[in-house]
Amino acid sequence: MAIPTAELHVHLEGTLEPELIYQLAERNRVELPWAGIEDLRTRYDFTGLQHFLDLYYANMAVLRTEEDFADLTRAYLARAVRAGVRHTELFLDLQAHTGRGVPAEVVLRGVDDALGASEAEYGVSSGLIITLLRHLPGEAATEALREALEVDVRLLGVGLCSAETGSARPFREAFELAAAHGLHRVAHAGEEGPAANVTEVLDVLGAERVDHGIRALEDDAVVERLAAGRVPLTMCPLSNVRLQVVGSLDAYPLRELTDRGVLVTLNSDDPAYFGGYVDDVYRETAAALGLGTQELAALARNSMEASFVSEVRRAELVAEVDAWEAGLREA
Numbered sequence: 001m002a003i004p005t006a007e008l009h010v011h012l013e014g015t016l017e018p019e020l021i022y023q024l025a026e027r028n029r030v031e032l033p034w035a036g037i038e039d040l041r042t043r044y045d046f047t048g049l050q051h052f053l054d055l056y057y058a059n060m061a062v063l064r065t066e067e068d069f070a071d072l073t074r075a076y077l078a079r080a081v082r083a084g085v086r087h088t089e090l091f092l093d094l095q096a097h098t099g100r101g102v103p104a105e106v107v108l109r110g111v112d113d114a115l116g117a118s119e120a121e122y123g124v125s126s127g128l129i130i131t132l133l134r135h136l137p138g139e140a141a142t143e144a145l146r147e148a149l150e151v152d153v154r155l156l157g158v159g160l161c162s163a164e165t166g167s168a169r170p171f172r173e174a175f176e177l178a179a180a181h182g183l184h185r186v187a188h189a190g191e192e193g194p195a196a197n198v199t200e201v202l203d204v205l206g207a208e209r210v211d212h213g214i215r216a217l218e219d220d221a222v223v224e225r226l227a228a229g230r231v232p233l234t235m236c237p238l239s240n241v242r243l244q245v246v247g248s249l250d251a252y253p254l255r256e257l258t259d260r261g262v263l264v265t266l267n268s269d270d271p272a273y274f275g276g277y278v279d280d281v282y283r284e285t286a287a288a289l290g291l292g293t294q295e296l297a298a299l300a301r302n303s304m305e306a307s308f309v310s311e312v313r314r315a316e317l318v319a320e321v322d323a324w325e326a327g328l329r330e331a
């Protein structure tokens, strides 16, 4: 049985599998530039973040209707359930769709419908985080968030993602707007960018969690700050290896961070592109680093501690990890 976990760093668009890309292309009569699914798969050998992002955004062209977004969300949820996910805080790159003419309402209603149904069907609780795109201007982010807030769907938070270039300062206004609406705040930082970017999203955007944050290790003061404030890192080992942020999984600095008191969680990021869903991430990281049952259970409990859920829901989630661990001890 897969370890019960809360997934806190997964981009909905990053769960778009080649098979679904082709199905949606056919349904929407979108011409794809590849010779077929296998040809598309050969392009998943990435040299870095930008190389990946180019393909990631290109593939989204097949997502057009509310039904498309609902189908994509359902496909993710069905796979996530098998991966042991009991709670998910899903990232949505809204501007990647509004920017090519798909209205925010179409995107948000499709995703929200599927998430609502999953709570009833699978017992997986969920929240939606609008991840604003850092490679676009700050005003565009604020505008996208305003549009999202006008749609009658549940939003959990706001995030910042995409190419980690330039300052996060232009996004301060959007994050202040989010806070004023009671939304949680998270941000990608310290993935390809330096440790100073981690400090910046804490200070300027009021981020409550840092997505990736692996390069915090380059500055002891940043590591100490994360540990002292119990600021969670949503780490994505398979993504970091695929995008050459770290050389190999054996060299992943997970223990270095946990030993120094940082609250680390394991996540998939863009599972359709980086070779695995969160169960694969736990299994492969455990194998590479020699993590035992206790360490895996501790990581799963970290994911619950880092979740934006009620204390009641958190206790339920932690009890599932306790039961999983007890079950393994008996076996």
Ligand SMILES: [Zn+2]
Residues within 6 Å of the ligand: 009, 011, 161, 188, 211, 269
């Ligand atoms: Zn990410």
